[in-house]
Amino acid sequence: MKKTIVATTIAASIILGGCSDAQTGSQATVTADPSVASTTVQTAEQAYLALADNYFKDSLKLEPIYATFVGVNDYNDQFGSALTETYLKQRHELNTRYLKQVKAIDRDALSPALQLSYDMFSYDRNVALVSETFPEHFMPMNQFYSTVISMVQLGSGESAQPFNTVQDYTNWLSRLAGFVEWTKLAQTRMDEGIASKVVLPRVLVERIIPQLQAQLVSQPQQSLFYAPITQLPASFTAQEKAQLTQQYTQFIDEQLLPALSQLTDYFQHTYLPMARGSDGWWALPNGKVWYQHLANSHTTTTMSVDEIHQVGLSEVARILSEMDKVRQQVGFEGDLNAFFASLSSEPQYFFNDRQGLIDGYMALKDKINLELPNYFNVMPKADYIVKPVEHFREQSAAGASYDAPAVDGSRPGVFYINTFNLKAQPKWGMTTLSLHEAAPGHHFQIAIKQELSDIPQFQRFGGYTAFEEGWALYAEYLGIEMGMFNDPYQYFGKLSDEMLRAMRLVVDTGLHAKGWSREQAIEYMKDNSPMAESDIIAEVERYMAIPGQALSYKVGQLKILALRAEAEQALGDKFDLKAFHDQILTSGSLPMAVMEQKIHHWVAASKA
Structure with missing residues (x-):
């Protein structure tokens, strides 16, 4: 997702170069901010591009860590003021102001590409303003998305935070000081959450408490936050190294470790006794309405929770039938549940050591890469690597995840494999997982999006889970056509992963809207899949932590498949699969309705 997680300027010369207002069909309009008096006259396209650019710059000021991840290093010394009243007010004003401004621009005067961008921009501001009405800031962290873990990763030297100069090192120390303040404010917000239930x-x-306890060490040098000092560049002078070492050691010892200790103590002795016994969002104040909003915002649809639940039940039944066909094909004697048990337990289906699993994925990467040019015109310039999930978070991390490459090309994408429990990583599930997380799944969609040069920045770095996870699940389906599932066991792995996404529709809605318990959700998944129980537990607890997110995979995939089928039928022999993939991947991440609009426009143009 992982997340998350896991989001501006179009060069005017590209779109407007050499074109007059009459040629582009644009109407004259005022500056991007109608409230600012100015005699400058702009076309609608110029006004929209300026607005999108200004919004992106303003959002980076408000979210400095986000700025670091998108390659803007102006705020690398800042943690940000998230959770403060000032931040909440500024975020509201940002969304309100830019929604008003974009409404003042004539959408009909924009090019088709910018009309899509306009629709995305308006959609984002509206959803953000609705989201503000729910008290998400009362639960500022969970076991799946933790600011503490994110900061450890940033400080590892292998993430977006740069550690190349002395200034980089002092920037990070300053950002850590902001993080220390955040740990205190988070406790205040959770106190408010306790009061508000x-x-x-x-x-x-x-699950959170052990993650925090892992950060509590007796010596600063043992802390994961000390990692930058272990990687001091050789170009630094002896004096610089000594000074930075002393500063980091003192800060970790006197400020950071005490703050983390206090946060851990708060979770153990204050928050845990007040935690709720219920498992779903329905139990929170206005919880069902809140969950419906989360379901709609994650899927970028207006589907009701009940409708999503029914789609899930239908898909689970269909996939179970396909799985039974595989059981018969391989000649397994016994029913489907016995087949599940065999695939989940027999030694030949698993690696004996962690490195063997990683090596297996590296070999798969080479195999898949050979087929990709037959299905794509546009492919990412950035490469990806395969790495095991870090030890400190492997017990609660997902089975696999993807991290985007550096925007400037200095760091490849990362396909993380959780090697903690090898019985949760069957050999028969490797092909589909690689297609989903790496190429042509998340790696293609996210890396290509970052590399686009002709769309506003918010499109390059923003995202919608339904699009991104829907594409990754579609990439698994594409593996059939690529010849990746000729082995029936690997095809079963594809069905197993698709089953996971179908079960999510049932379980997520069950937990948060229908009163299911955690145990009920676990049993449902055990009854309908061969997943390891440890994996199922981690999945269910993930849905409990981030409601609605898991709905987006299957909903997005079904929409992409429906649009492809529609285009194939409409265009017949004119249908070009590579061109269809170009259309999906070359505008950034899209809400479902905007993606549908784009494909319809492409089909009409292709017919003409």
């Missing part, structure tokens, strides 16, 4: 389920709090 907006708290995490008890089991999720129990």
Whole structure:
């Protein structure tokens, strides 16, 4: 997703170069901000591009860590003021102001590409303003998305935070000081959550505590936050190294470790006793309405929770039938549940050591890469590497995830594999997982999006889970056509992963809208898949922590497949699969309705 997680300027010369207003069909309009008096006259396209550019710059000021991730290093010394009243007010004003400004621009006067961008921009501001009405800031962290873990990763030297100069090192120390303040404010917000009965389920709090305890060491040099000092560049002078070492050691010892200790103590002794016994969002104040909003915002649809639940039940039944066909094909004697048990337990289906699993994925990468040119005109310039999930977070991390490459090309994408429990990583599930997380799944969609040069910045770096996860699940389907599933066991792995996404529709809605318990959700998944129980537990607890997110995979995939089928039928022999993939991947991440609009426009143009 992982997340998350896991989001501006079009060069005017590209779109407007050499074109007069009459040639582009643009109407004259005022500056991007109608409230600012100015005699400058702009076309609608110029006004929209300026607005999108200004919004992106303003959002980076408000979210300095986000700026670092998108390659803007102006705020690398800042943590940001998230959770403060000032921040909440500024975020509201940002969304309100830019929604008003974009409404003042004539959409009909924009090019088709900018009309799509305009629709995305308006959609984002509207959803953000609705999201503000729910008290998400009362639950500022969970076991799946943790600011503490994110900061450890940033400080590892292998993420977006640069550690090349002395200034880089002092920037990070300053950002850590902001993080220390955040740990205190987070406790204040959770206190407000306790008073408002907006708290995490008890089991999720129990998962957070060990993550925090892992950061509590007796010596600063043992802290994961000390990692930058172990990687001091050789170009630094002896004096610079000594000074930075002393500064980091003192800060970790006197400020950071005490702050983390206090946060851990708060979770253990204050928050845990007040955590709720219920597992779903329905139990929170206005929880069902809140969950419907989360379901719609994650899927970028207006589907009701009940409709999503029914789609899930239908898909689970269909995939179970396909799985049974595989059981018969391989000649397994026994029913489907016995087949599940065999695939989940027999030694030949698993690696004996962690490195063997990583090496297996590296070999798959080479195999898949050979086929990709037959299905894509546009492919990412950035490469990706395969790495195991870090030890400190492997017990609660997902089975696999993807991190985007550096925007400037200095760091490849990362396909993370969780090697903690090898019984949760069957050999028969490797092909589909690689297609989903790496190429042509998340790596293609996210890396290509970052590399686009002719769309506003918010499109390059923003995202919608339904699009991104829907594409990754579509990439698994594409693996059939690529010949990746000729082995029936690997095809079963594809069905197993698709089953996971179908079960999510049932379980996520069950937990948060229908009163299901954690145990009920776990049993449902055990009954309908061969997943390892440890994996199922991690999945269910993930849905408890980030409601609605898991709905987006299957909803997005079904929409992309429907649009492809529609285009194939409409264009017949004119249908070009590579061109269809170009259309999906070359505008950034799109809400479902905007993606549908784009494909319809492409089909009409292709017919003509």
